[in-house]
Amino acid sequence: xxxxxxxxxxxxxxxxxxxxxxxxxxxxxxxxxxxxxxxxxxxxxxxxxxxxxxxxxxxxxxxxxxxxxxxxxxxxxxxxxxxxxxx
Numbered sequence: 001x002x003x004x005x006x007x008x009x010x011x012x013x014x015x016x017x018x019x020x021x022x023x024x025x026x027x028x029x030x031x032x033x034x035x036x037x038x039x040x041x042x043x044x045x046x047x048x049x050x051x052x053x054x055x056x057x058x059x060x061x062x063x064x065x066x067x068x069x070x071x072x073x074x075x076x077x078x079x080x081x082x083x084x085x086x087x
Contacts, residue, residue: 005031019076030073037065 005028012027021030048054 021075022073023076025073033072034065034069037068 008031009027012021012030015021016023016025016027048057
């Protein structure tokens with residue numbers, strides 16, 4: 001687990017250095033926020049039982065999480081185009 005956290009923090013630092021992520025935030029804080037946003041979207045007591053409906057629900061939650069993260073941790077104004085933007 002610790003290796004995974006260190007690896008993710010290293011990726012976040014690299015994104016900050018590349019101008020793709022706001023450098024004002026500590027990478028550990030970014031990771032904590034993103035994890036909580038992700039978990040809150042899937043730990044719901046009333047997930048749809050129908051597999052197709054459930055997938056649509058989860059896709060909408062993922063989309064909302066991505067939008068929230070982009071607003072919380074914007075790229076620097078002079079950042080290069082993010083190659084992951086369409087993901």
